[in-house]
Amino acid sequence: GAGVSQSPRYKVTKRGQDVALRCDPISGHVSLYWYRQALGQGPEFLTYFNYEAQQDKSGLPNDRFSAERPEGSISTLTIQRTEQRDSAMYRCASSLRARDYSNQPQHFGDGTRLSIL
Amino acid sequence: GQQLNQSPQSMFIQEGEDVSMNCTSSSIFNTWLWYKQEPGEGPVLLIALYKAGELTSNGRLTAQFGITRKDSFLNISASIPSDVGIYFCAGQLIGGTSYGKLTFGQGTILTVHP
Numbered sequence: 001g002a003g004v005s006q007s008p009r010y011k012v013t014k015r016g017q018d019v020a021l022r023c024d025p026i027s028g029h030v031s032l033y034w035y036r037q038a039l040g041q042g043p044e045f046l047t048y049f050n051y052e053a054q055q056d057k058s059g060l061p062n063d064r065f066s067a068e069r070p071e072g073s074i075s076t077l078t079i080q081r082t083e084q085r086d087s088a089m090y091r092c093a094s095s096l097r098a099r100d101y102s103n104q105p106q107h108f109g110d111g112t113r114l115s116i117l
Numbered sequence: 118g119q120q121l122n123q124s125p126q127s128m129f130i131q132e133g134e135d136v137s138m139n140c141t142s143s144s145i146f147n148t149w150l151w152y153k154q155e156p157g158e159g160p161v162l163l164i165a166l167y168k169a170g171e172l173t174s175n176g177r178l179t180a181q182f183g184i185t186r187k188d189s190f191l192n193i194s195a196s197i198p199s200d201v202g203i204y205f206c207a208g209q210l211i212g213g214t215s216y217g218k219l220t221f222g223q224g225t226i227l228t229v230h231p
């Protein structure tokens with residue numbers, strides 16, 4: 001479809017394993033964002049990219065979390081040595097370029113539900 | 118992390134009634150957005166507001182960007198059963214490296230009884 005695509009939809013893994021979550025933005029959208037959403041809460045910002053450049057990673061909880069977007073399209077959020085507290089819905093969004101005085105609306109994917117056992 | 122104060126937390130209304138929810142912040146935002154989320158899906162954008170004082174409509178939905186830039190409200194007129202869902206406000210601030218970051222409210226759960 002034409003929306004933001006995330007995979008997998010569900011991921012269950014044992015504590016201590018590494019996981020990689022994938023996001024394919026809307027075609028033509030150069031800005032890509034990662035959020036984490038706990039049950040009963042709104043999404044919380046993790047990081048975002050313009051093209052392949054990571055512009056802001058202030059929301060990443062610790063150095064076990066990293067993200068990349070090497071070709072300016074698909075992005076991967078990686079969590080190393082997972083812990084139970086990492087369990088959440090991870091959402092990706094994309095928009096036309098975020099830039100001076102021109103905030104472009106962000107469009108969200110359906111998310112990846114991560115469960116750490 | 119920081120979140121906006123959104124109220125009410127939940128609403129139970131009869132079909133046909135009007136709905137009002139609001140969002141306040143201690144910080145100024147340049148953009149306010151309202152999203153709706155249904156079970157198993159991501160938030161879907163309803164309305165985006167870019168100027169203080171702006172009043173924007175989208176069908177039965179009307180939203181306003183507060184003059185102080187620290188608040189916004191969303192009204193839904195003549196509610197119908199398909200309005201059921203969680204409504205989120207989100208603020209966005211231009212400045213530094215924060216062009217992209219959205220700060221969300223806790224959500225308002227709307228239930229509409231036929």
